Amino acid sequence: MRIFRIACLCAVLAFVPLALAKLAVPNEVLGKVEGALDFCAQADPQSASKYQEKKKDFVQGASDEEVAEARSSQEYKDNYQAATDELSKQSKDQAKNSCAAALAGKS
16 A cells, blocks of 8 residues: 555656646646645655745746636645545655655655
C-alpha cells in the first residue's frame, strides 16, 4: 500500500511540467496536486519551499483569475480534500518519506 501511495504521489507531481502556457489541467487534477503538495509541505517542513515552488510551477502562465476560479470550484475542493485524506492515512514518518521520494522523482 505504501508503494501505491508513493506511485500516486509521483504521478500527481509528474503533472507539474504540463502546465506551461496557462492552467492546462482540469480543476480536479489541480486540487489533487495542490492537496498533495500542501500536505507534503506540512509533513516535511524543511522542504516546504520546494513544494510551494512546485505549486507555483504548476499554475505558471495562468492568470490569477483562472487560478482563483479553479480553486473555488467544488471539483478542486473535493479532490484537494481527497488527496489530503489519502496521504494523512500514513504515519508522519511514512508521509515525510513518501513526499521526499516523490519530490526526488523516486518511486
